Amino acid sequence: MLNNIKFTGLILLTAVGLSACGGGGQSNFNPPTSGSSGGTGPQWQAGVYAPESELKDFCAAPRSGIDPYSGRAYPDKAGSATYEKLWLRSWSNNTYLWYDELDDINPAGYGVQEYFDLLKTDARTPSGAFKDNFHFYQDTAEYKQRTQSGVESGYGIEWKFSALSPPRKLEIAFIEPGSPADLAGLVRGDEVVEVDGVDFINGGTQNDVNTINNGLFPSIAGESHDFVFETVAGERIDVTMASADVQITPVQNASVIETDLGRVGYVQFNSHIALAQDQLIDAFELFVNENATELVVDLRYNGGGLLVLASQLGYMVAGDANTAGRTFEQMQFNDKHPSRDPVTGDPLVPLEFVDKRIDYDRFVETSESLPTLALNRVFVLATDGTCSASEAFINGLRGIDVEVILIGDQTCGKPYGFYPTDNCGTTYFTIQFTGVNDKGFGEYSDGFLPTPSPQFPAEVLGCMVEDDLSLPLGNPQEGQLRAALDYMSSGSCPQSSGIERFSQKTAPEGKGLQIKRPDPRYRATILENKLYQQFGRNPESQP
Template sequence: MLKVLHTAALLAALVGLSACGGGGGSGPGNFNPPSSGGSSSSGPQWQAGVYAPESELKNFCESPRSGIDEFTGRSFPDKAGSANYEKLWLRSWSNDTYLWYDELDDIDPAGYGVLEYFALLKTSVRTPSGAFKDNFHFHQDTAEYKQRTQSGVESGYGIEWKFSAVSPPRKLQIAFIEPGSPADVAGLKRGAEVLEVDGVDFVDGGDVDAINNGLFPSEAGQSHDFVFETVAGERLDVTMASADVQITPVQNAQVIETEQGRVGYVQFNSHIALAQDQLIDAFELFVNENATDLVVDLRYNGGGLLVLASQLGYMVAGDANTNGRTFEQMQFNDKYPSRDPVTGEQLTPLEFVDKRIDYDRFVETSQNLPTLALNRVFVLTTGGTCSASEAFINGLRGIDIEVILIGDQTCGKPYGFYPTDNCGTTYFTIQFTGVNDKGFGEYSDGFIPTPTPQFPADVQGCMVEDDLTLPLGNPQEGQLMAALDYMGSGSCPEISGVQGLSQKVEPAGKGLQIKRPDPRYRATILENKLYQQFGRYPGEPQ
């Protein structure tokens, strides 16, 4: 019998973004909400401790939109209102659905613009590291947000960049390249470093607009000139035209012979539906080749479908470890202990899914997934390991699978939100968290690989640099070599160039900074594209 999956359980499109450095804000690389204009005093008024129902305030706009929404084909819901309506709606909405509503000060909105007021509607409590607990509270123009989330794949060259320094002297290298992409056709390889963009000195040049336009083309068919330095020290002049690149989420699946036995390795870059069959093929290879250990390379995986992460968890751990256990449970604030306040659905745990899923119909099929039934897995990580990738780590830890992290601190995204439009602005405010079978989900600083774990989000493992001098999947590449070494020694390797520092982008120095898309924001765009694919836009009528 086919089992229908709940939308909320199926998607990590709702998995939000939290503290892992940087600030909050309105777009990639800039999460500080800008100031709004003055506000009108007309309409409903603030009264301390009294909250009007949000439904009575929503869509009453200071500048209502008119006509037909091109994305929905329906009339805009806006009605003539005022800035006070918009601010008091934000206040009531936050008081109702914000995960930490009881940590908000009830601030009189008078004297604040709408977006300035929204910036105040978040907790000021900090994590044990000193970072703000809510470090991802932002807004975006609704038309821009919908354009990005509904437009399919983004244009580019098929390059995953590694940003080491965004201000002079800047440093930017290629982390990996999508097969068949413009960068692949141009002969570029992992580790190549950018020297020039459209004739502008990348390292110290001042024309950051030209650099950003070249690195981040706005649409397909834009041609730009680059100069790279390869790992071997050769200068490479390349002209590339941007294209809509089809990603290959699963790459380099192989079995490596070691003194300890056969080890499966798979590079997994994105939790999208396309990855399901590729992961099945990889695990069938591992099973057929009798792999007894496994390395899952998630260092560039920013998230996606949460249910796919649960499938991957099952393929690692098997029936005995996962039967009847929770992969992830959504939790809202204490006003909604058993019901999703946005969808109205009863909260049910997402278990470890052991069947292939028909993603076109949202149903499990009768086809069993392959599994290695392991009690231990090695995971390669960087600051770009986000969201569903972190849920995979957390879900396995919740059923006592030994997870050993090799690499860097993950980005930290245990919280979630439903992007909600009001009067032409889409607001993102944290509304839920995801916890594992043990009820743990507080990793807002990210999971931290450490030889001597002391805190709940510390994970046994080693801080190891992302070695760009060798291809991914090469057993001599730094992180993979460290994982293989650990299997034999049970400890972090003491090898020059392998045990390295945390891979954080260097703080801004003097000079102009280029753009650096925040990995958490990039994950949000991907995940909300998936929500668009599988369900209605949150906050809109059925």
């Protein structure tokens, strides 16, 4: 029974198509009777917010026919751009986490998406970065497209980019097993030298850049391209690869490392997708069977996903005594919604540490208990690609006083979430909730910072250590893993990690023509700056 309650509280429905509750500001708004865009439409009045439900789905260009995803008619009605902007304004006023930091701007003269871009806070974090870096919109038809869990089109390469402009630098972070890159013999650390005969490093014409982008990011599976790579040893290798729809393996390299202090479990966890559940269980069964007494969880390339998986991972690390009855994460909305989720209307129930296997057919807990190491501390390897649900894992454990020792770089800083909401064919993402741990802490919008001497809540005991591409992931000599193993015995950081800050957040842009940010995992949504246009996100606003 407890398990049902526990899990019921964490199921979130995709909010597309759901209209959030009303309850914005004061209302003296008269909705149209005709729904026409002329004359009697809604007007902006400073400080007066109509209920969002009265403005929703009144569209400048209503969709008609049947929505293929719902099987029902589109909800759109004849309206206007003013309707759409005023809906965005009321929706934000009701549900945006920092609604009280928004200026009430007259929407006249702005485009709809242009106006949405204004409905975000300009406040900055203690580091000086913008607090809200997660304000997007996307065509709804595109947003709703579905894919096999963990399938990416490309070569099966996770890239690490260091410079997008000449002299460019692009290396392989890891390879998906069985992918075209794996079959071609490429490995972590290999560096791109040429793409389809073009000098990748210094190619300076637009044609060069186009050739490079087309080769790195083929638009469909089955495209063949030629590459020259340079290995870590300095050898040049010619490779021809055909793009494919590649199944990623979210959990890799699970192993037990023998040390003087005992057995140390290591697991590389790359993506919080449903497919990962059984792989994580297999990894922890290995650790339990091999009597591992310490654990290193490699989250350096894990940008998040299913929160319940982070909760399960937390349980598998910490065990019953540490987690029973404790909160893994609690959603918090703005102060207009202290006790109920404004989108679903459900009471706000904490997500506990889930200790059972999930049945994804029904999306409920089963009676099958998860394995656990029942540890009081865990080492986490991180970069700025360690984001969202991965950060929730760190925060959740810290909330129950399981010591997290962070090795690597500052994490991305995304303690937030949203219900993507469609209006008139565009799906909007605006930050609506933050996640806090058992201690009520969730203020890490600059990310978790590893440091030998933490002073502030978002600073975590650990070491700044560079991602070492010269050795395979899971190799005990690889820089970050070696630093974790050394820390276990010495309690101190390696000398070579005395880097004040080398954060990858430092923009890799330079002068000259830039290639696309080279990551096939989001090739599907980025085509030559498409993401910036799609999601209305200005790359200059990056922290």
